[in-house]
Amino acid sequence: xxxxxxxxxxxxxxxxxxxxxxLPVLVLTLMQVTLVIDNSVVNVALPEIQRELGFTPAGLSxxxxxxxLVFGGLVLVSGKIGAIIGPRRALLIGIxxxxxxxxxxxxxxxxxxxxxxxxxxGVGAALAAPSTLVLLMSITxxxxxxxxxxxxxxxxxxxxxxxxxxxxxxxxxxxxxEWVMFVNVPIGAVVFFGVRALITETERHTARLDxxxxxxxxxxxxxxxxxxxxxxxxxxxxxxxxxxxxxAAAGLTALVVLERRHVSPVVPLGFxxxxxxxxxLLAMMLIPAGQFGFLYFAALYTxxxxxxxxxxTGLSVLPFTAGMITSNLLTGRLVPRFGERVVGSAGMTGLLxxxxxxxxxxxxxxxxxxxxxxxxxxxVGAGLTVAPLTAVIMHSAPSEHVGAASSLNQAMQQxxxxxxxxxxxxxxxxxxxxxxxxxxxxxxxxxxxxxPLVALVLFSVWARPITPD
Numbered sequence: 461x462x463x464x465x466x467x468x469x470x471x472x473x474x475x476x477x478x479x480x481x482x483l484p485v486l487v488l489t490l491m492q493v494t495l496v497i498d499n500s501v502v503n504v505a506l507p508e509i510q511r512e513l514g515f516t517p518a519g520l521s522x523x524x525x526x527x528x529l530v531f532g533g534l535v536l537v538s539g540k541i542g543a544i545i546g547p548r549r550a551l552l553i554g555i556x557x558x559x560x561x562x563x564x565x566x567x568x569x570x571x572x573x574x575x576x577x578x579x580x581x582g583v584g585a586a587l588a589a590p591s592t593l594v595l596l597m598s599i600t601x602x603x604x605x606x607x608x609x610x611x612x613x614x615x616x617x618x619x620x621x622x623x624x625x626x627x628x629x630x631x632x633x634x635x636x637x638e639w640v641m642f643v644n645v646p647i648g649a650v651v652f653f654g655v656r657a658l659i660t661e662t663e664r665h666t667a668r669l670d671x672x673x674x675x676x677x678x679x680x681x682x683x684x685x686x687x688x689x690x691x692x693x694x695x696x697x698x699x700x701x702x703x704x705x706x707x708a709a710a711g712l713t714a715l716v717v718l719e720r721r722h723v724s725p726v727v728p729l730g731f732x733x734x735x736x737x738x739x740x741l742l743a744m745m746l747i748p749a750g751q752f753g754f755l756y757f758a759a760l761y762t763x764x765x766x767x768x769x770x771x772x773t774g775l776s777v778l779p780f781t782a783g784m785i786t787s788n789l790l791t792g793r794l795v796p797r798f799g800e801r802v803v804g805s806a807g808m809t810g811l812l813x814x815x816x817x818x819x820x821x822x823x824x825x826x827x828x829x830x831x832x833x834x835x836x837x838x839x840v841g842a843g844l845t846v847a848p849l850t851a852v853i854m855h856s857a858p859s860e861h862v863g864a865a866s867s868l869n870q871a872m873q874q875x876x877x878x879x880x881x882x883x884x885x886x887x888x889x890x891x892x893x894x895x896x897x898x899x900x901x902x903x904x905x906x907x908x909x910x911x912p913l914v915a916l917v918l919f920s921v922w923a924r925p926i927t928p929d
Contacts, residue, residue: 489612559648560580594863822902854869888904
């Protein structure tokens with residue numbers, strides 16, 4: 461007797477896509493919020509820090525520079541370390557280092573103690589940041605599920621950027637500058653125990669660490685970030701800047717030579733072999749170049765031209781955050797329907813238009829007629845841009861190079877912010893010296909329009925669509 465096929469199989473409904481587990485995603489995005497907020501919170505507290513700890517004017521900049529320098533210098537290496545020891549373990553170690561350094565910094569009584577704490581914070585942040593995105597990829601599937609997760613992740617970046625100034629003003633005014641450091645301790649504890657409870661380790665890769673590439677990338681990135689940061693305050697031809705750029709060129713050249721020969725490189729050069737791989741990464745560098753400039757000049761205009769307090773400045777940027785929240789709520793629905801390339805290109809167009817609108821500022825412009833509209837449009841544009849762009853970068857990477865893709869994604873953002881701020885600050889200083897602050901800001905923002913414009917061309921032409929699993 462011939463066995464009959466089971467009818468239940470033929471009649472079975474199609475498998476449903478698993479629902480997104482929001483709690484693990486929220487834990488990971490909380491880590492990203494902490495890293496983004498950290499810099500802007502500290503910026504607001506700098507005058508108080510200088511008075512209480514006795515920083516010199518030149519030394520005070522190291523409170524910010526030291527963190528950015530270490531974070532930017534180590535982020536390429538940390539992705540490889542995370543792939544070897546496991547991204548979950550790397551994230552837990554990074555959080556622990558970051559929280560311990562934050563607590564130590566809050567108890568600092570000398571400039572050296574605080575700068576040292578910021579250096580160690582940078583080490584923890586560099587180790588945690590790439591692993592955060594790798595784990596987010598591991599708990600989601602391409603398509604609507606990952607689009608929603610990426611929207612929440614990008615929302616955390618916007619909230620960090622928009623709320624950092626506000627939170628810094630509240631903490632510094634109400635509790636003292638120490639709390640811009642202490643605030644990381646309870647948040648970090650929530651992330652640490654949340655990751656332990658909710659997220660499992662992903663596959664580890666047993667390849668040996670590329671020591672030559674690790675050294676070259678650290679030297680090259682550190683020197684480049686340092687040179688760009690110093691160039692914002694000094695002449696581009698100063699010995700410190702020229703020397704840093706020369707060291708960066710040597711380090712990054714050595715990195716390319718070494719990575720061509722290594723079987724498990726820190727930076728797989730294949731990412732840059734095709735336009736479809738290189739274009740999204742370059743676009744990710746250009747987007748923060750314009751966005752960092754917008755936030756910097758917004759704070760400068762509101763305080764130096766409109767006479768706002770730091771707390772009022774933080775409140776004034778809330779339309780940016782509101783625009784980003786709104787667009788993030790829509791991105792998870794728009795991407796499955798129109799694709800990452802269309803949605804991301806629309807977002808970059810919004811960024812371009814927002815910067816162009818804001819560049820029309822004059823000394824007579826007020827908040828409502830000069831800033832409110834651009835802030836809102838820039839928020840909407842950012843919310844539509846970063847999630848699709850990040851998804852394209854991460855999805856195009858082979859499974860064994862996901863950690864490297866996450867590191868490159870973070871490194872491009874660090875470089876883009878440093879490049880943008882250095883270039884735009886130079887343009888601002890040259891114009892403001894003869895025509896005033898408002899004219900300098902207008903000229904710098906006009907130049908900033910070029911960053912999202914080039915990113916738009918790169919992404920819209922060469923980004924490769926994502927095919928759901």
